[in-house]
Amino acid sequence: MYLHSAPIADAAYGCSNDFCAQLEKLGLSYLLDASMGACLWDADPRPSLPPSQGKTGRPQMVCQTGSAQAKRWKLTEFLQERFAKCVRKMVIRRTSQGELRAKVWECEVWVWEDRSAPPLARRLVAREMEGGEIKVSWTKAPKEMSDEELAYMQGQRHWIERGFEDAKSQLGMADYEVRKWPGWHHHIS
Secondary structure, X not given: OOOOOOOEEOHHHHOOHHHHHHHHHOOOOOEEEOOOOOEEEOOOOOOEOOOOOOOOOOOOOOOEOOOOOOOEEEHHHHHHHHHHHHOEEEEEEEEOOXXXXXXXXXXXXXXXXXXXXXXXXXXXXXXXXXXXOEEEEEEOOOOOOOHHHHHHHHHOHHHHHHHHHHHHHHOOOOOOOOOOHHHXXXXXX
């Protein structure tokens, strides 16, 4: 049950909570790379407005967490704490040189940065790359999707980047210096 039409994008889009919320409003499932500087909650923070102090003054507008179990983490610290304990080795896909294997971990997290907006429940997909670097993505994919399917989806960004590399090296896209559409169109043609 791969999501062939699901938006897949890099961290420039994945770190925008507004962009993710708009995709969710449209009813789209997505898988967007996460910025390693992001913060998350390991449980639903259940935000609420603090009780009013009296009848005078401005009303409270900033929500506070209402859950004692929810802890705010930096993404890097969250991965250091939990990735090695929960990771699973799996086959992502078959290639011409054998099976592509990876260490993958998937869990549910909440993103809540803007204290006036509601928290967004997401699934975090973390995969260890060949050099030991961990690639992290957010998704709002259906709960029925397996870890293998999510890891496969995350790996599809490779083909997008490969297309850019080929276009730069073979089509000369790295050499043009145009500023407007007609110039770009003439260069590429």
